[in-house]
Amino acid sequence: MSNVKGPDKAQNPDFEELVAQYQGSVLRMCFLYLCDKTLAEDAVQETFVKVYRGLNSFHGQSSIKTWIMKIAIHTCYDMNHSGWFRHFDRRITPEMLPEAAVPFEERDEELITAVMRLPIKLREVILLFYYQGFSIQEIMDSLGVSQSTVTGRLKRGRDKLRGLLERRDSDA
Amino acid sequence: MREAEEREIFQNAVDRRLSGLQENPFLAQRIMNAEKGEIKPMKKKLTLSMVLVIVLLLIAVAALAVALLSPKEIVEQVAVPVAQNNDQENYTYEELADLIRTLNENGITLDEGSKIVQAFQAGHGYWEGDTIKEICRAAFGEDSWTPEQSYWYGEMMVAVGAWEHNAYILPKEDELQEEQARILAAQILNNTYRVNLPSESNESWTVTAALGFLCDEDSETGIPSWFINFIPNSDDDELQGYTVTFDLHGENAQPDHLVVINKKPDEATVEKYNEIQANFEKEKQVVSEYGEVTHFWPDEVKVEVYGGLYGLPYAIPEPEEYAVALEDAKRFITEKYGADALEKLGDYKVGYLFQKLDDEEDIETKATQLMWDIMFTTDPEFLSDGYRVQFQRVIDHETGEENIVDVIVEHANLGSG
Numbered sequence: 190m191s192n193v194k195g196p197d198k199a200q201n202p203d204f205e206e207l208v209a210q211y212q213g214s215v216l217r218m219c220f221l222y223l224c225d226k227t228l229a230e231d232a233v234q235e236t237f238v239k240v241y242r243g244l245n246s247f248h249g250q251s252s253i254k255t256w257i258m259k260i261a262i263h264t265c266y267d268m269n270h271s272g273w274f275r276h277f278d279r280r281i282t283p284e285m286l287p288e289a290a291v292p293f294e295e296r297d298e299e300l301i302t303a304v305m306r307l308p309i310k311l312r313e314v315i316l317l318f319y320y321q322g323f324s325i326q327e328i329m330d331s332l333g334v335s336q337s338t339v340t341g342r343l344k345r346g347r348d349k350l351r352g353l354l355e356r357r358d359s360d361a
Numbered sequence: 362m363r364e365a366e367e368r369e370i371f372q373n374a375v376d377r378r379l380s381g382l383q384e385n386p387f388l389a390q391r392i393m394n395a396e397k398g399e400i401k402p403m404k405k406k407l408t409l410s411m412v413l414v415i416v417l418l419l420i421a422v423a424a425l426a427v428a429l430l431s432p433k434e435i436v437e438q439v440a441v442p443v444a445q446n447n448d449q450e451n452y453t454y455e456e457l458a459d460l461i462r463t464l465n466e467n468g469i470t471l472d473e474g475s476k477i478v479q480a481f482q483a484g485h486g487y488w489e490g491d492t493i494k495e496i497c498r499a500a501f502g503e504d505s506w507t508p509e510q511s512y513w514y515g516e517m518m519v520a521v522g523a524w525e526h527n528a529y530i531l532p533k534e535d536e537l538q539e540e541q542a543r544i545l546a547a548q549i550l551n552n553t554y555r556v557n558l559p560s561e562s563n564e565s566w567t568v569t570a571a572l573g574f575l576c577d578e579d580s581e582t583g584i585p586s587w588f589i590n591f592i593p594n595s596d597d598d599e600l601q602g603y604t605v606t607f608d609l610h611g612e613n614a615q616p617d618h619l620v621v622i623n624k625k626p627d628e629a630t631v632e633k634y635n636e637i638q639a640n641f642e643k644e645k646q647v648v649s650e651y652g653e654v655t656h657f658w659p660d661e662v663k664v665e666v667y668g669g670l671y672g673l674p675y676a677i678p679e680p681e682e683y684a685v686a687l688e689d690a691k692r693f694i695t696e697k698y699g700a701d702a703l704e705k706l707g708d709y710k711v712g713y714l715f716q717k718l719d720d721e722e723d724i725e726t727k728a729t730q731l732m733w734d735i736m737f738t739t740d741p742e743f744l745s746d747g748y749r750v751q752f753q754r755v756i757d758h759e760t761g762e763e764n765i766v767d768v769i770v771e772h773a774n775l776g777s778g
Contacts, residue, residue: 194701208389217379226382234388241392281484287381306484308742319371341650347741354367 204244208237211254215261218316222265224305226287232268236261251327258321259331262313269309282306300353311346318343319354394481401749430467432500436493436517436627444489444521450772451745453486464496471499476743485745486770490523508572530572530585536609537587539570545611546570546589550603553616558591558603567592575606585609590619653746656736657713663714665670676717682731687711689765690735690750697770703737706747712736738773747773 215236220229239260247256283298304315317323317331328339347354383393430438443456452460461481464471471478477495480487499511508531515527532538537545543560547568550558562568568589574583586700591603602619647666651658658666660677668675678686694702703709713736719729731754738747752768 203438204393205389208392212384212388213382216382216384217375220379220382221375229382229384231392234392237388238392238396286378289378290380291377293374293377293380297378300371300374301378308479308483319368320375322368322372335649337646337650341652344650345652348741354370 204241207240207257210258210355212237214321214335218250218320219261219265221301221304221316221320222309222313223263223268224281224285228268230303232261232264236264239264244246251330255323255327255331258317258323262331268314291292296353300350303350303353307346307349313348314342314355315350317345409770413625414443417441430463432464432469433513435460435467435469436496440489440493440496441517441520443481446491450487450488450490450522452492454481454484457481457486457492460492463501469496469499471495480743480745483743485740485743487743487745488523489521490518492524493517493521507529528574530574532572532609537607537611539587542589542607542611543568543588545607546605547591549605549607549614550591550616552590554603556603565594565721567594575608584613592619652742654712654736656714656740657710657733658743666713674716674718676715678713678717678731683713683715684735685753686713686715686735688753688755690737692735693750693752693768693770694737694748706737707739709737709739709747710741712738712741727758729758730754731756736773744773751774 201217212233216229216233219232220226220235223229223232236257239321240257250256251259252354254317283302286298286301303311307315313332317328318325323331325336325339325343328334329336332339379416440460443452443460447453447456457477458481461471461478472495475495475497477487477492478640483757484536497506497510497514506514508529511529512531515524515529518524519527540560547558547560550556558568559566560568569592571588573586573588575586586606586608589604590605593602602615604619605614605616607614644666647658647662651662655663655667659691664675664677667673691703714734716732717729718732734751736744736747736749738744740746748770749772750768750770753766755764755766756762757764
């Protein structure tokens with residue numbers, strides 16, 4: 190992605206490509222982080238505004254995906270600590286999940302709700318590691334925490350999801 | 362390999378189940394136009410939750426004109442009645458949610474880092490006693506509660522069944538009140554040590570007064586007493602502090618010098634302090650990696666931290682030793698909490714601490730002592746349920762006889778009460 194163009198250009202086709210490529214993934218991650226559809230949509234919008242404004246200063250120190258997800262996770266973190274968010278009733282039930290557009294299995298839903306019930310610090314590490322495929326080093330860089338913190342949280346998060354991450358016949 | 366599989370399972374589950382989340386096909390274009398100033402920036406939408414919050418806040422503001430409930434009123438009118446009406450020792454998730462909502466509506470925010478808020482956010486309930494303690498901390502501060510606040514807190518703990526007796530006391534009308542106790546204390550110490558102590562704190566002295574129970578071999582609960590300390594406000598090591606204890610009628614006074622922490626430590630003390638500090642840092646590192654509940658740390662880590670750093674006789678048990686201890690612990694739980702206690706707990710995990718003392722020179726009994734502390738819980742992170750069993754198996758070296766002593770069986774929550 191060395192040819193990413195920023196907002197100083199007259200046309201920004203690559204920005205549109207980025208949005209098209211990563212919007213869905215960012216949206217689902219933000220939903221899992223914030224446990225609210227509308228807040229997640231706001232977080233996506235804010236993330237890509239920051240991406241658009243920051244494209245000129247992105248010099249490829251990490252992959253573009255890592256950079257975007259890092260912005261997304263920080264945006265969610267800020268929203269999570271805003272005054273509004275504190276007032277939300279965050280009890281997690283399967284009913285609060287949006288209707289699926291494709292067939293899914295009961296255990297998909299079990300995994301999603303289990304992830305959403307994780308304490309936020311475990312949840313963000315789990316999302317980056319399992320959903321975004323980040324390495325431990327990338328998570329350390331994204332969250333600004335030590336290796337032992339990442340691996341400790343990952344272990345505790347994984348323990349809590351035990352049984353839900355095992356391969357089933359339908360996954361084969 | 363396992364990680365790659367798990368990632369694939371995770372990603373497939375999320376992408377399938379959340380496939381209904383609608384992407385905005387015009388997002389990129391709108392952002393670019395907004396940034397160029399061609400259209401107004403998008404406004405954030407108000408969710409139904411936000412609207413409800415606004416309505417609730419408006420109602421709350423309107424109600425503010427009438428009266429907000431104080432933390433004490435919330436504990437007395439909500440927390441305690443709910444606790445008394447359920448037949449368990451912890452609030453359910455729903456009860457905890459209602460309680461936290463009531464607190465928020467009345468302008469009281471619990472510490473986000475507290476275990477109760479974390480347990481709530483993770484979808485758990487929490488122990489009634491600890492919940493009430495947390496509300497009191499939010500209301501009265503972390504420590505230095507007044508005797509009245511402490512006494513009221515103790516009454517609430519008794520009311521919800523977390524304590525059998527109130528651990529705090531207040532003087533009755535015909536007993537010494539705090540001011541009288543301070544004056545009497547200064548008189549006793551001035552007469553005893555020929556000094557000139559004030560009854561209230563001043564530039565030279567800090568005077569503290571506390572009520573408590575003085576340990577006494579003939580009394581099961583101790584003697585209700587005043588503890589008055591006089592601490593010099595100076596770095597001068599030569600200055601001496603004083604203390605006196607007497608009962609609530611001013612009798613049985615026990616004046617003494619007060620051991621004041623040396624404000625200018627010597628080299629050996631500094632060295633010891635640094636060693637303790639280094640151990641503390643090491644432990645903090647382990648806690649961040651494996652969690653706060655030591656029972657669930659890997660055996661090697663327990664031995665390294667508590668054996669290596671603190672010299673405690675932590676050991677890795679033999680499989681047979683562990684199997685026997687596990688059965689003993691289960692038996693103790695069923696004896697105290699019923700035959701189906703563990704079954705009702707569901708899919709629990711077991712963690713333990715194990716110490717082994719068998720050095721004849723170190724113990725008087727000439728026996729091997731196996732000290733067990735075993736935790737059964739479905740929630741090793743917050744200990745929101747489950748049981749804890751502590752006991753010692755003593756094996757006599759001469760006769761080979763085995764005895765189990767010092768058995769304690771309680772709920773897993775370490776901080777309860």
